[in-house]
Amino acid sequence: MSSDLCGSRLFLALPDDILTIITSSFSPGDLCNLGLTCPGLDSFMSSHKVWLFQCDKLGLVPYTTLIEWRKGVFSYKALCRFLVNIQPMIGTWVHRNPELRHVVYVMPGFLSVVGCRIIPQEIGPLGLEDGPILWTPVFEILCNHxxxxxxxxxxxxxxxxxxxxxxxxxxxxxCNVLLLEVEHRHQRGGGKLADLKNFTHEADNEVSSSQRIVGRKWTEKPFICLESDDRELLLEFVTSQVRDIVPDAANVLLFPRPRIDAVDSQQDFIVLHERRLLLLQMYERGNMNHDLKSDEGSPLNPTELGSSEISKSVDCTCNYPASQAAETKEFYSCKHWPYMYESLSAFYKFPIRAPKACDEEYAGLWGGTFGLPPSADKPGKPLFLIYISYEESEGKQQMIANKILDGKSRLSPFNGSTMFIVNIDEPSMTIFPWNTDQQSNPISVMQSFKGEGICYWSRHRYPSIEPGSLFVLENGLLVYLWEHAREVLTLKRLYLGELLKRGERLPSFPPVLNFAHLTS
Incomplete structure (x- = not known):
């Protein structure tokens, strides 16, 4: 072997395809560290092919989408930096609030991730597969160049x-918690933050506790340590000052629609590229069309903070923007539903796992509704989102169905409630009472399990537990039957990302309420 061909030179002498395969098992951090060892490795570790493979390995968007996204960034390495950063946020986030029934699905947009609130709704005439699901945007995180x-x-x-x-x-x-906060941003010489800290004159008999906290104590303690009313007050004030009207060009698409025609798909990409550039320009300018004047129509009059001097000191335009943090917190859960801090403006990640091929094949997200005969596509019926998981109890394997969204106008019971539990090791002896579906197609039952479920029909004053059976049909539907009440819940597996892409967007709530309503 030549003495010139050793160490990193031997490594670099390998064909590029072999090098790509070798480095495919490396993490992005490993690649960056390896590139620091010598100029030759740095050149290879910066190649498009290596970082395109890293982006594709994350599995967040299809390969063809990565090619399109590359047009908006300097390199695949820059794109990988963004994808690695936002990957932990992808998924389903929930809050128990009974008024708004929060379920937010965070999914890739276009060089972005979008938090989409699923609106409680009825099933339309086209059913779950072809009918549009109703949603509204909560937040959006764009990738810059x-x-x-x-x-x-x-x-x-x-x-x-x-x-x-x-x-x-x-x-x-x-991360398992998404928080909306107000972030201090220091300027040279202290800036407005120093002005606010120096504001020490307060008349205790004339200024409320809430106003004193916002005016003084907020600069001395983290946002999370404020009282819930004060946090909401501050969030509403900041969002009333730091905002801009969405231009029509930026208010059309947030992600590409499912298309069969390549020309239509390319047209969507052009619109999305233009929208992203417009929003990034607005973001970089920093001095957008902020509504800094307080008037009777403002969501919050700055003088409600206790003093006009305070409102002048809180220069939201450059020092105190709203911030989102995706943090890891310890909390208890029951049947996979987290016990929540009701006073936090936060979402909690719901651990929806992909189904396993053998022993947990029905795990995941399902949608459906009540009604006879069994059908998950009954027009006019409220849509339920149900998460099915598996758990071992007293040596028995159980299948647990938690409700995470209720399409009814009157919410009962709360989100997170267990709809039914079945023992997958105990077959049901109950005979399925229907031979055909709504379209007169024959129904074939593959499996059945014995269980029990919550029954809260109108004749019951309080919800009760009744025995029932879960039937697995040949067409992929799950049907739970309450034996005494003779009520039926029919479920069909859902893929929220695909449904949202062809869904119907509705107007958002006011900004703070849109994220997560403070309940105490």
Whole structure:
């Protein structure tokens, strides 16, 4: 072997395809570290092929989408930086609030991720597969040309769509809580923050506790340590100051629609590229069309903070934007539903796992409704989102169905309630009472399990537990039958990302309420 061909030179002498296969098992951090060892390795580790493979390995978007996204960034390395950063946020996030029934699905947009609230709704005439699901945007995180993030909160006030620029504060690798906060941003010499800290004159008999906290104590303690009313007050004030009207060109598409025609798909990409550039320009300008004047129509009059001097000191335009943090917190859960801090403006990640081929094949997200004969596509019936998981109890394997969204106008019971539990090791002896479905097609039952479920029909004053059976049909539907009440819940497996792409977008809530309503 030649003495010139050793060490890194031997490594680099391998064909590029072999090098790509070798480095495919490396993490992005390993690639960056390896590139620091010598100029030759740095050149290879910076190649498009290596970082395109890293982006594809994450599995967040299809390969063809990565090619399209590359047009908006400097390199695949920059794109990989963004994807690695936002990957932990992808998934289903929930809140128990009974008024708004929060379920937010965070999914890839276009060089972005979008938090989409699923609206409680009835099943339309086209059913679950072909009918549009109703949703509204909560927040959006855009990727700029170097792979950094630009955060926007969405909201609607007085009939006008606004975006509220802010910061993506942090994203933990195992994050399970999304928080909306107000972030201090220091300037040289202290800036407005120093002015606010120096504001020490307060008349205790004339200024409320809430106003004193916002005016003084907020600069002395983290946002999370404020009282819930004060946090909501501060969030509403900041969003009333840092906002901009969404231009028509940026208010059409948030992600590409499912298309068969290549020409239509390319037209969507052109619109999305233009929309992204417009929002990034708005974000970078920093001095957008902020509504800094307080008037009777403002969501919050700055003088309600205790003093006009305070409101002047809280210069939201450059120092105090809203921020989103994706953090990891310890909390208990029951049947996979987290016990929540009701006073936090937060979402909690719901651990929806992909089904296993053998022993947990029915795990995952399902949608359906009540009604006879069994059908998951009954027009006019409320849509339920049900998460099915598996758990071992007293040596028995159980299948547990938790409700995470209720399409009824009157919510009963709360989100997170267990709809039914079945023992997958105990077959049901109950005979399925129907031979045909609504279209007179024959029904074939593959399996049945014995279980029990919550029964809360009108004749019951309080919900009760009744025995029942879960039937697995040949067409892929799951049907749970309450034996005494003779009520039926029919479920069909759902893929929210695909449904949202062809869904119907509705107007957002006001910004703070749009994220997560504070309940105490």
């Amino acid at each position: 170097v792979g950094s993030t630009s955060f926007f909160l969405h909201g609607k006030e007085r009939g006008v769509d606004y975006v509220y620029p802010g910061l993506l504060k942090s994203v933990d690798r195992d």
